[in-house]
Amino acid sequence: NAGVTQTPKFRILKIGQSMTLQCAQDMNHNYMYWYRQDPGMGLKLIYYSVGAGITDKGEVPNGYNVSRSTTEDFPLRLELAAPSQTSVYFCASSYVGGDGDTQYFGPGTRLTVL
Amino acid sequence: KQEVTQIPAALSVPEGENLVLNCSFTDSAIYNLQWFRQDPGKGLTSLLLIQSSQREQTSGRLNASLDKSSGRSTLYIAASQPGDSATYLCAVEDQGAQKLVFGQGTRLTINP
Numbered sequence: 001n002a003g004v005t006q007t008p009k010f011r012i013l014k015i016g017q018s019m020t021l022q023c024a025q026d027m028n029h030n031y032m033y034w035y036r037q038d039p040g041m042g043l044k045l046i047y048y049s050v051g052a053g054i055t056d057k058g059e060v061p062n063g064y065n066v067s068r069s070t071t072e073d074f075p076l077r078l079e080l081a082a083p084s085q086t087s088v089y090f091c092a093s094s095y096v097g098g099d100g101d102t103q104y105f106g107p108g109t110r111l112t113v114l
Numbered sequence: 115k116q117e118v119t120q121i122p123a124a125l126s127v128p129e130g131e132n133l134v135l136n137c138s139f140t141d142s143a144i145y146n147l148q149w150f151r152q153d154p155g156k157g158l159t160s161l162l163l164i165q166s167s168q169r170e171q172t173s174g175r176l177n178a179s180l181d182k183s184s185g186r187s188t189l190y191i192a193a194s195q196p197g198d199s200a201t202y203l204c205a206v207e208d209q210g211a212q213k214l215v216f217g218q219g220t221r222l223t224i225n226p
Contacts, residue, residue, distance in 0.1 A: 004157075031212060033213075033214075035216075040123075040218065041218055042118070042120075042203060042205075042216030042217050042218045042219055043158075043203070043205075043214075043216045044216075045213055045214070048212075048213060050212065058213065090157055090158065092158075096212055101145070101146060101163075101207060101212065102148065102160050102163050103148070103158075103160065103214060104160070105150075105157040105158040105159070106157055107156060107157045108155075108156070108157050
């Protein structure tokens, strides 16, 4: 299994541009999550999904959108990028009801907005 | 609102020492608590998960304890090695939430 994969690994955007961060998992997990991590800080939840077609906001959803059309994929869309969105973005997945809800993380996408 | 705090933010110890990392949380109605390891420029790796009904979990040289009533967890690392150098993050999942709230992490350096 590849686990949780994220693309791209690095990206530089100009203010006002848009982009989509890709996330995929091959573990048949029902839950998927997007977090951001600012320097020296813990992770903050942006959006999460409990299954295909169902998404909900986390702690810091403003400026982002998500969709979950399949169990495997959970893309994160940034519209009108702002410098405040410079961060490292992590996608994670878990099987709620399985081994105690352990979350498995992807390697992250480092995004800089200039 | 659940808040998770990890103190200290950074810790440096010589190789071979036993050490304890601390995590505190404000709301005791948790479902579980997880400890993660993060290497520089990498994602998070789950180390231990403690269910709310458990008091501790062990994996190799790692032992995590949970005291819900006091809102505290500790991660004990025995016989530390330079390869243990990383940032360690604590996260709690509240009852019925299916979402994690993270602490800021403790950056651990083991000196040879």
